[in-house]
Amino acid sequence: MRRLSVFNLTTLAFGLAFLYLPIAILVIYSFNDSRLVTVWGGWSTRWYAVLLHDRDLLAATLNSLAIALASATLATILGTMAALALTRFGRFRGRMLLSAMVYAPLVMPEVITGLSLLLLFVAADVDRGFSTITASHTTLTMCFVTIVVQSRLVDFDRSLEEAAMDLGCPPLRTFFSVTLPLIAPAVAAGFLLAFSLSLDDLVIASFTTGPGATTLPIRIYSEVRLGVKPEINAVCTVLVAVVATAIVMASLLSKRGAAAPGLPGR
Structure with a gap:
């Protein structure tokens, strides 16, 4: 087994610190008692209490949650259907075009997507x-x-579906009774990943938003330009916690789906 050198360990430590140290500082200063965000005044949760009375931030938070829930639900349904089409229908006409259209947002800059x-x-x-x-x-x-x-x-064992249909189960019922329960961890992981991506999106939302539909990232960005308020640290900490929880759950569900046996539990 290859050992890590001191240089590799140092580089890794600096890389992780560059990524996560600012987030840790933000979380710590969200419990700062001082109104000045750069001056430590002791531990306090006062800014979380103030946050509960900030109507603009609360409205933006509710908008972001509603949009994330709706878009993640639609993305899960459409994404699952696209995955079934790409894996079950073989080399059908237009498969390359469908694949390109489905995967285009992965490589397309968000500025271009938002502007289009x-x-x-x-x-x-x-x-x-x-x-x-x-x-x-x-x-x-x-x-x-x-x-x-x-x-x-x-990696799905299609013999389970074939066995169900041989016993007289219609294709649609086979999907909901056999296929969907077995791929449910992957579907749930995709939903949570879509939810977290929608919740913290700024670029595309800034292009497509309108009056009365301000999301939380847009609200935070507009207020930060005028100066960072202590409430911003608090709401960012809450957002980091929600997104981190969704990502961890998505990762766990994805691993569970990958490790799931071909046969359903008895």
Whole structure:
């Protein structure tokens, strides 16, 4: 087994510190008693209490949660259907085009995606708001759901479906009774990943938002430009906790789905 050198360990430590030390400082200073965010005044949860009375931030938080929940649900449904099409229907006509369209948001810069969606909504004379952000986030996150579910379907034992249909089970009922329960961890992991990606998106939401549909990242960005308030540290800590929890749950569910046996539990 190859050992890590001192240089490799040092580089790894500096890399992890560069990524996570600012987040740790933000979390610590969210419990700062001082109004000055750069001056430590002792431990306190006062800014979390103040946050509960900030109507603008609470409204933006509710908007972000609602948009993330709606877009993640749509992305999970569409992504699962795309994964089934790419793994079950073989080399059908248009498969390459479908794959390219599904995976394009993975490599497309978010600025380009946001601008193209903005031009689409303007050309279609669609009022920008909750629905346009939800549609945009669905477009962004569907490809991630497709990848997660497709990786589970590649190793799926199709003899279970064939056995169910040989016993007279219709294809649709076979999917809901046999296939879906076995790929449920991957579907849930895709949902949580889509939820976290939608919750912290700023670029695409800033292009497709409208009056009354301000998301939490947009609200935080607009307030930070005028100076960081202690409440911002508190709400960012809450956002980090929610996103981290969703990512950890998605990772655990994905590993559970990959390690699941071919036969359902008895």
